[in-house]
Amino acid sequence: MAETPAEDWRAGGFGVYVHWPFCAAKCPYCDFNSHVRTGVDHGRWRRALVREIAAAASKTPGRRVTSVFFGGGTPSLMEPETVAAVLEAVAEGWDLDPGAEVTLEANPTSVEAGRFRGYAAAGVNRLSLGVQALRDADLRALGRLHDVAAARAAFETARAIFPRISFDLIYARQGQTLEAWRTELCEALTMAADHLSLYQLTIEPGTAFGALARQGRLRGLPDGELAAGMYEATQEICEVAGMGAYEVSNHARPGAEGRHNLVYWRYGDYVGIGPGSHGRLTLGGRRWATETERAPEAWLTASERGRATRRETIDPVEQAVEMAMMGLRLDEGIDLDRYARLAGLNLPAEAVAELEALGLVSLAGNRLRATAAGRPVLNAVLKTLLIQ
DSSP states (O other), X not given: OOOOGGGGGGGTOEEEEEEEOEESSOOTTOOSSOEEOSOOOHHHHHHHHHHXXXXXXXXXXXXXXXXXXXXXXXXGGSOHHHHHHHHHXXXXXXXXXXXXXXXXXXXXXXXXXXXXXXXXXXXXXXXXXXXXXXXXXXXXXXXXXXXXXXXXXXXXXXXXXXXXXXXXXXXXXXXXXXXXXXXXXXXXXXXXXXXEEEEEOOOOTTSHHHHHHHTTXXXXXXXHHHHHHHHHHHHHHHHHTTOOEEETTEEEOTTOOOHHHHHHHTTOEEEEESTTOEEEEEETTEEEEEEEOSSHHHHHHHHHTTOOEEEEEOOHHHHHHHHHHHHTTBTTOEXXXXXXXXXXXXXXXXXXXXXXXXXXXXXXXXXXXEOTTTGGGHHHHHHHHHOO
C-alpha cells in the first residue's frame, strides 16, 4: 500500500543523531561543527542530551528507532556513561528496535581506544573509525593526532569488541599519485572492515585549508583529471573486492550498509540532538526541518532554557526535491511514484529521457538511478532534473 505524503517518512525509517561537538584539535580540512575546549562539564552535557531526547520523544510518540548515530566532533571523547544515558533515554522515549544499529565515531588514539569496551557495554554495536590515511606524512599534513601504527592498533582493538566496523579514508590529497592511492586502498581492503567511507579531499571555505588555498599556499592538490581517475579507481578496486558503492562515497559488503545514513538518503525522519544538528520530522501531517544552536555553549544554555531547537515547515515540492537529491546518491535510486506523490507532479519526462540517452541515468519501471557515469556528475544530473 502506497504511503500518503503525510506518512512518507516511513519509506526511510526513523533514526536519532546525537552530536558531540568537541575535538582534541581542529583538522585543517574540517568544516564540521567541531570545537576545541580545555574543559567539558560532562555531567551538564549528559543531562542536556537526555533532556533534548525526552523533548523530541514527547513530540513523536510511538515511533520505532532503527538507528542511533553519535557523530561529531569526536564522540570518542564522550564518557561511556554519557553514551549509556543517551541510549537509555532513547529506549525510554521511543520503541528502540532490538536490532537497531548504534554507531559511534571514534578517532584512533590510544586513550580513546581504551574506552571502546565501555561504549560496547553501553550499547554501541558499530564503530566508525576516522583513519583518513595510511601514510604517516599525509596524516601529519591532514592535522591528525595519530599515526598509522595507532590507527591499525585501534582498528584491531575495535574488531575484537564491535560486531561491525567502518573506517574513513580521504583521497586526492596533496602530492598523491593515482598509483599511490590504488596501493593504499588495496591495503585498506585487507583490514577486514565491512564498510568503508572514501571521500575526495574538498577545500571548504572557513577552514584552514580554505585560507591557505585562497592565499595560493596549498600546493600539490591533484587536478580534476587526476581526481576523477582516483574516483574511478576507487569504484573498480572496491567492486572487485566485494565492497561495491551503495552510495557515492560509501562502500560495503552486502548487508553491511550503514543503516543510519540510509535513513537520510531514503528521506526518512530523524531527530537531531546536540549543537548544530539538523533533523527532519513529520508532525501533524506536515514535514518540518529542525536545527539547533551551533555554538556549544549557546546550545547548552538554550537547552537548559527549553529553547534549543527551531523548526520550519518544508513544502511538498521542496520535500520531493530533497528526496530526489538524497536518493539519487544511492545505487538503488528513487521511486518516481513517491516523487510524484510528494510534489504533486512528475519529474519532467524530457529531462529524464535526455539524461538516459546520455547514459547518466537508467529508468526501470518507476525506479530512476544514476549510472556509474552519472554519479561523478550528479550535481549536473540533479540540475537537469530539478531546475526547470
